Amino acid sequence: MAEALDLAAGTVIVGGGGANHAEPQHLLLKYANRHGLIAGATGTGKTVTLQVLAESFSAAGVPVFLADVKGDLAGLAKPGSETGKLHDAFAQRAEQIGVTLRYDQFPVTFWDIWGEQGHPVRTTPAEMGPLLLSRLLGLTDVQEGVMNIAFRVADEQGLALYDLKDLQAMLRWVGENSSELSLRYGNVSTASVGAIQRALLVLENEGGDRLFGEPALDLADIIRLDASGKGVINIIAAERLMNAPRLYATFLLWLLSELFEQLPEVGDPDKPKVAFFFDEAHLLFNDAPRALIAKVEQVARLIRSKGVSIWFITQNPADVPEAVLGQLGNRVQHALRAFTAKDQRALRQAAENYRANPDFDTATAITELATGEAVTSFLELKGVPGVVQRTLVRPPFSQLGPITPAERSAVMAASPMALKYDKVIDRESAHEILTARAEQAAQQSAAAGAEGQDDDLWKMDREFTRARRYDANLQIPAPKQQTSRAGSRSSASRSDSVVDAFGKSLARQLGTKTGQALVRGVLGSLFRGR
Structure with a gap:
């Protein structure tokens, strides 16, 4: 035979x-x-x-x-x-x-x-690429174009796309900066970004997020x-x-x-x-x-x-x-x-x-x-x-x-691939980098806001002092006992109108709700003092 x-x-x-x-x-x-x-x-x-x-x-x-x-x-x-x-x-x-x-x-x-x-x-979104990912997610041509832009920007800025979190973070950043990106790469619609994110959510719920991550499959191992x-x-x-x-x-x-x-x-x-x-x-x-x-x-x-x-x-x-x-x-x-x-x-x-x-x-x-x-x-x-x-x-x-199942487990335990692939690795990539950038920007914004608030208070104090001096220089005579109520109201109205006009002008200059609240607080104390 x-x-x-x-x-x-x-x-x-x-x-x-x-x-x-x-x-x-x-x-x-x-x-x-x-x-x-x-x-x-x-x-x-x-x-x-x-x-x-x-x-x-x-x-x-x-x-x-x-x-x-x-x-x-x-x-x-x-x-x-x-x-x-x-x-x-x-x-x-x-x-x-x-x-x-x-x-x-x-x-x-x-x-x-x-x-x-x-x-x-496993593989990574970067290795799979936008074409196959768009096929996987069932995206339209327009949405596929947005996916290509996200990959291009990630490459230019050194933002590695290793797992699904990285891709989601990258798309979120693209949506937040859509107006700037549209001028360079073409129209980036936030609606398209939202549709891609929903598709990624469906994939994640189906367990497809397990496909993306590290260590990625090395072809030499197969x-x-x-x-x-x-x-x-x-x-x-x-x-x-x-x-x-x-x-x-x-x-x-x-x-x-x-x-x-x-x-x-x-x-x-x-x-x-x-x-x-x-x-x-x-x-x-x-x-x-x-x-x-x-x-x-x-x-x-x-x-x-x-x-x-x-x-x-x-x-x-x-x-x-x-x-x-x-x-x-x-x-x-x-x-x-x-x-x-x-x-x-x-x-x-x-x-x-x-x-x-x-x-x-x-x-x-x-x-x-x-x-x-x-x-x-x-x-x-x-x-x-x-x-x-x-x-x-x-x-x-x-x-x-x-x-x-016992025989399968025995084969898996004896395989040299167990040590290499069974444990997930999560390196610093787009998700971590963009999160750190957002936190740093928030801290800088908070610090700038506090500094600006101190400057506003200092300016308000200076302007308020000038207003008091201006009010004193008006040399408005004190009302006499015989003055009628109408005359008293007229004098008070004149004095109040000056301070009130200054307060409104200052609030417009500050241009913020915080500034207006501070002005109202200062002027309120002034009125109560009167």
Whole structure:
């Protein structure tokens, strides 16, 4: 029986021995960086195919990153069982395909944005950038423009954006200084700032704030080999993450962008540097703007020269845009069910994507496939698409299904990533700097206000003294006993009017409520003295 992995030939066996008794179907590692597709209806075996490919890449010394949507892929950390009905079925299939069934476990690192089912995985707003953040928050074009301004100002002023608090503080500062910023960067509406802040609040309530912080994920930590030379399989827990599909899609797109920007050009290597699996790929493109789809297409087209193999897993190939689908040279198509006219059109379209086999009709075969069976087409020498074949996917060598919480905890405790990522770091950044600036400005304002109040009191005392002297110089004769009440009121009114006029004039000069209150207090004492 053949080995499932032949490093000398640079191939891995995905399956074989289908209804048309085809030879084992090989994936050439040299062309694995031309990307791939795993498609099929629910329950047709997509997850097992993903597990088989992850095992093959790991055994070939290729690190893997994948999302575990249902918790089933955790079994990669444990060898399969050599007893039971499942083993008997696997042994029969291995014999039919012509491969040796050797159960084995693989090096696994568990990750989780919430830090519950794996080590916390984080990034920073600065690393994610305004485009992906705007996609994550569902912002309009105008709001995205304000987000770009906030990032630009943060860069110019040296305000690091490490976590969600930093971004919120930066946007608050932008809103407070919108009039000045609008003159330089274009209109900054406080309404747009408020809308972004509300979106950030929703994200925070959903737990998305866990994604932002330090220490941020270092790509070198997911592109590792273990001591035996196997590629480490990085599994991010996506069971809870799937409830926030926008967060899930944005995180995976960010990771892909980081790989594209940081990895060096390697041309066409003998095997990929890392294999990347997008499960539930339709979530990446639902309601995605054209600019984002164009970015994914660009990355898929160019990242192969950096040795990255990308695989999209979805129910229907139509879920993937044509521009991206055209970059996927290796394909595994499980059964599709055509219940409606739309389904039938999608089925015919899926069949047309394969190089025809004269032995059977591809569209008919796709509807007849059993669980664990697929039609496959892998790139041959010189990158030529292979003829489509009906294929039984080989059985996995690791455990099929999830592991226990205790087993997961043991794997996490033994991982070297625990010491690096499990503890949060909060360095001085935009939030702390802007808070310190605001406190300093408030203290300076209070000090300036107290000094100005002392100056006002000194000026009031001087002016009041002048008014008393002016009043004395009026030389108003004292009223006689026989003077009538009308004359007395006239004299008092004349004297009062001078002081009152001065008080009103002084209050207008001070121009503040505090000054007016002080004037009223001083004049009140004067009137009571009279």
